[in-house]
Amino acid sequence: MAELKYDKTGRLIFTKEMKSEYTILIPMMAPIHFNIIKNVFIHYGYKCVLLDTDGPEIAQTGLKYVHNDTCYPALLVIGQFIHALQSGKYDVNKTALMITQTGGGCRASNYIHLLRKALKKAGLEQVPVISLNLSGLEKNEGFSITLPMIRRIVAGLVYGDVLMLLDNQVKPYEVNKGDSAALVQKWTDILTKQFAKGDGYRRKEISKNLDEISCDFSKVKINKVPKIKVGVVGEIYVKYARLGNNDLEKFLYDMGCEVCLPGIMGFALFKVDNRLEDIKLYGGSKIKYSVVKMLMDYLEEMEGYMVESTAKYGFLPPSRYKHTKELVKDVIGYGSKMGEGWLLTAEMLELAETGYENIVCTQPFGCLPNHINGKGMIRKIKSINEKANIVAIDYDPGAPRVNQENRIKLMLAVAKEELEKSTGKKAAGPVLKAKPKEKAKV
Numbered sequence: 001m002a003e004l005k006y007d008k009t010g011r012l013i014f015t016k017e018m019k020s021e022y023t024i025l026i027p028m029m030a031p032i033h034f035n036i037i038k039n040v041f042i043h044y045g046y047k048c049v050l051l052d053t054d055g056p057e058i059a060q061t062g063l064k065y066v067h068n069d070t071c072y073p074a075l076l077v078i079g080q081f082i083h084a085l086q087s088g089k090y091d092v093n094k095t096a097l098m099i100t101q102t103g104g105g106c107r108a109s110n111y112i113h114l115l116r117k118a119l120k121k122a123g124l125e126q127v128p129v130i131s132l133n134l135s136g137l138e139k140n141e142g143f144s145i146t147l148p149m150i151r152r153i154v155a156g157l158v159y160g161d162v163l164m165l166l167d168n169q170v171k172p173y174e175v176n177k178g179d180s181a182a183l184v185q186k187w188t189d190i191l192t193k194q195f196a197k198g199d200g201y202r203r204k205e206i207s208k209n210l211d212e213i214s215c216d217f218s219k220v221k222i223n224k225v226p227k228i229k230v231g232v233v234g235e236i237y238v239k240y241a242r243l244g245n246n247d248l249e250k251f252l253y254d255m256g257c258e259v260c261l262p263g264i265m266g267f268a269l270f271k272v273d274n275r276l277e278d279i280k281l282y283g284g285s286k287i288k289y290s291v292v293k294m295l296m297d298y299l300e301e302m303e304g305y306m307v308e309s310t311a312k313y314g315f316l317p318p319s320r321y322k323h324t325k326e327l328v329k330d331v332i333g334y335g336s337k338m339g340e341g342w343l344l345t346a347e348m349l350e351l352a353e354t355g356y357e358n359i360v361c362t363q364p365f366g367c368l369p370n371h372i373n374g375k376g377m378i379r380k381i382k383s384i385n386e387k388a389n390i391v392a393i394d395y396d397p398g399a400p401r402v403n404q405e406n407r408i409k410l411m412l413a414v415a416k417e418e419l420e421k422s423t424g425k426k427a428a429g430p431v432l433k434a435k436p437k438e439k440a441k442v
């Protein structure tokens with residue numbers, strides 16, 4: 001059995017021996033993306049399991065081991081990890097955890113320390129934690145991120161974004177229920193096989209795959225009736241994770257809406273671009289600037305493939321990052337970059353511009369940046385685009401789901417009225433009636 005090894009600071013290291021013996025648990029966020037990206041780690045010899053557990057006990061476990069004023073995404077991720085370790089399903093002496101460290105000024109850089117503290121409290125301090133970061137933060141001899149690995153992860157994000165976008169544009173109108181979901185599964189399987197063989201991440205392969213994916217979705221039989229179009233924005237975890245937003249996407253779909261979630265590539269471009277902006281605003285190394293610029297150019301090239309393939313087959317393509325950035329010029333400063341920063345405001349403007357003017361802005365408890373760039377910018381956005389119909393929803397362990405859904409239904413009632421006025425037709429979807437309010441759990 002692999003020996004436990006610590007660095008000078010007393011941090012438990014993920015060693016080379018552990019790589020072959022240990023199972024790495026990864027928390028779920030965006031299911032389509034993560035089911036593809038996990039194959040990158042498997043290709044490099046890591047044994048990975050994506051945690052897809054659900055239910056109130058996850059937040060309850062989180063509340064037991066971290067302080068209740070912690071950011072809600074951290075509370076859920078830590079709760080999910082400890083819940084899994086205590087489930088008896090994994091050998092706690094042969095299991096490691098993987099968590100992202102953004103490296104920015106926001107608290108997401110420090111979730112890892114909270115996690116270790118929680119593990120200690122739960123009597124699980126023998127479980128090593130791997131930091132997934134691109135900022136040269138914590139290092140482990142048994143885990144490293146290489147350039148080819150980054151290219152494969154980027155490819156995974158590109159495929160995930162396109163599959164999510166197409167699924168969201170096709171599913172609400174499909175004649176035969178399940179056609180769109182079947183295509184998502186078909187392509188997840190194809191890409192899994194390609195990644196296992198070390199393929200699917202080169203420029204030509206990406207462009208070819210994306211074309212074929214868009215072509216497949218364009219063949220699904222649809223009935224394009226008027227539907228309420230809803231955009232979802234917010235802190236990255238609560239925006240995408242079912243566990244974080246009480247399955248918001250499904251709720252909106254069941255309400256008869258077409259949903260649009262801006263992709264993760266936009267967030268990746270934003271994070272890389274911030275490094276360039278930092279050097280422009282505060283100065284810094286020219287070499288670092290050139291290296292980061294190369295990555296930025298690569299990501300923009302990938303974005304180009306996504307736009308081309310989806311537009312070619314008649315879908316609404318994702319917006320170009322450059323355009324999204326331009327939308328917030330003179331609205332909010334580019335220095336506002338903690339958390340989702342100005343991108344959150346920009347995505348709302350972009351959604352309103354592309355016909356998804358009904359917006360749910362998801363906000364986790366404890367998240368200051370999102371309250372500033374999200375809720376705090378609603379009035380300004382409405383003054384720029386009067387069609388914008390935005391509701392900010394708070395997510396925390398005590399917020400009753402029924403109250404969150406009632407507030408969304410009020411927003412949808414306004415949207416339905418507007419849609420019927422503009423099309424002169426009855427909009428699809430159920431009658432929007434609010435359920436009785438529930439008291440917040442403390």
Ligand code: SF4
Nearest residue numbers: 071106107108339367
């Ligand atoms: S973005 Fe918000 S939720 Fe995420 S770490 Fe920062 S404060 Fe916490």
